Amino acid sequence: MAMKRQRDRKFFGYVKVELQSQSPRRWTWSVRRDTSDMVAFRSDAPYACAEDAWRAGQQVLTALEQGTLVDRQRATVGAD
Numbered sequence: 001m002a003m004k005r006q007r008d009r010k011f012f013g014y015v016k017v018e019l020q021s022q023s024p025r026r027w028t029w030s031v032r033r034d035t036s037d038m039v040a041f042r043s044d045a046p047y048a049c050a051e052d053a054w055r056a057g058q059q060v061l062t063a064l065e066q067g068t069l070v071d072r073q074r075a076t077v078g079a080d
Contacts, residue, residue: 010067013040015057017050024048029057031064040064 012034020026026046030039041060047053 009065011040011061011064013061013064015054015061017053017057019050020046027053029053029060031057031061 013031014034015029016032017027017029020028026048027050028043028046030042032039041064043053043056047056
């Protein structure tokens, strides 16, 4: 079953979370392609903690893997 899900994926990538500012600590995420490290999507708004940024990035990555259209409004939901 896992192999079938792998083949059905429309996008192969990963989420990268980076510290944007030290004081106050703010985090951003980006979704990057596996093959080229090219940024396919990034957050517009900063997050107060790395875990929240990672979760938001994972939601976008999942949508891209399923071939769901992701708009900018959805990508920033939950940001501080």
